Amino acid sequence: MTFLPLLFAVYVEGDDRDLASRLKRHEPEALAELYDRYGRLAYSLIYRVVHDVGVAEDLVQETFLRVWNRSQGFDVERGALGPWLLAVARNRAIDYLRSACGRMSRSSLELAETEHPAAFANFETEVLSQDQARRVRTALDRLNENQRHVIELAYFEGLSQTEMAERMGQPLGTVKTWVRTALKNLREDLGQKAATA
Amino acid sequence: MNCDELREQYELYVLGVLDEPERAEIDEHLRRQGDPCIAGVRRAREVMGSLALAAPESHPSARLRKRITGLVGEEQRGWNWAAIWIAATACLALVAVWLGMERRDQARTLTQVQLEMQGKSAELLRLNEAFALMNDPTARQLVFGEGAPKPSRGRVFVSPGQGVLLVASNLPPAPPGKIYEMWVIPKGGKPVPAGLFQSAPDGTAMYLRKGAVDVATTGMIAVTLEPEAGSPQPTTTPIIVAAL
DSSP states (O other), rough: OOOOOOOOOOOOOOOOOHHHHHHHHHOOHHHHHHHHHHHHHHHHHHHHHHHHHHHHHHHHHHHHHHHHHHHGGGGGTTTTTTHHHHHHHHHOOOHHHHHHTTTTTSSSHHHHHHTOOGGBSSSSTTSHHHHHHHHHHHHHHHHHHHHHHHHHHHHOOOOOHHHHHHHHHHHHHHHHHHHHHHHHIIIIIIHHHHOOO | OOOHHTEEEHHHHHHHHOOHHHHHHHHHHHHOOOOHHHHHHHHHHHHHHHHGGGGGOOOOOHHHHHHHHHHHHHHHHHHHHHHHHHHHHHHHHHHHHHHHHHHHHHHHHHHHHHHHHHHHHHHHHHHHHHHHHHHHHHHEEEEEEETTTSOOOEEEEEEETTEEEEEOOOOOOOTEEEEEEEEEEEETSEEEEEEEEOOOOOOOOOEESSSSTTTTTTEEEEEEETTTTSSSSOOOOSEEEEOO
16 A cells, blocks of 8 residues: 555634634534535545545535534633544544444444544644644655555554454564554654654 | 553554453553543544545545535525525616616606696697687687688687787698798788797698787788798788788
């Protein structure tokens, strides 16, 4: 699989806090603004996972509706709206993929726990900025092929290390090493740089 | 497992792909340890969240936005307002144009009616005055042109109190630049101008010269063809002569 790091021009116009406040008040215009701000990014992420235009659009719709319905639990002052929405989008796509592939041993409840709005509070950096997009590209380019592959399988296909080992026909220990090394490198490149950004 | 061992699993944990029993261990660990490890999970969520930026750029269809905003009524409401605004503006414009045209037509019609009414009123007034003069018992009736179809023939009524009325037929309209002029000619005196008039296209004419007339001193009533501005004295041979 080839990584084509995308430098999304995530142009955050206005204040996400104001937008989140209006979402919590269920102002219909706020949903339109949220889509204008993050719709393309959410669609690109979901399409990357499901590779089907119709399914991707259905899942994007489901994503925004879920955010709309759960916005009451979002912390306006400390929450990170974009990362939360993208986590919801990824989970919808992974959930669909697991269902379509018959991999229902991993429940959607498990994914739902990872997208609780309260979990996206106190982010130290703007994780969707253009600078961060460049750092992601650089960090992924620095990984070797196996390391990038396992990160992709985890992020874009939702595979566990056991499932990766089966898919790649590699010993579980080898896959765990690749994953551990890849995550360590990403943590160093993105976490530390992001923290100092 | 201790904090350091679990820390390496945080990224897989936040992605929801961690195998058991590690996932359950982290759940339990976070409940037990609290903030320090929660901060580690938050940092892992930041790092993993930015991987969305690695997805190749794709563009959803334009209708997707309508679908999504339509779920909460925003699209319909926006469309309705716009449609109402456009429809209202269009209707107002049409009504304004229609009213403008209608008003202009009504004004034109009203002017025509007023002009016709003025004409009719003047004609009616003239006829009333003519009938009043003809019914004046003191008026004298003079006949001219009798027995001869040409020149014109008709009658002249001379009322001492009301004036002179000429009723003629077979009097063709005066040619361009010319007009008929009536004269009151005293016995043994010079003709006195008594007004200008024109006959109708069918050759009929009715002309009333209002004002007192001294019948005793008047010798005749005559009509000549004169320049359209009129003349102080006749310049042509009289077409009509009615002697008192």
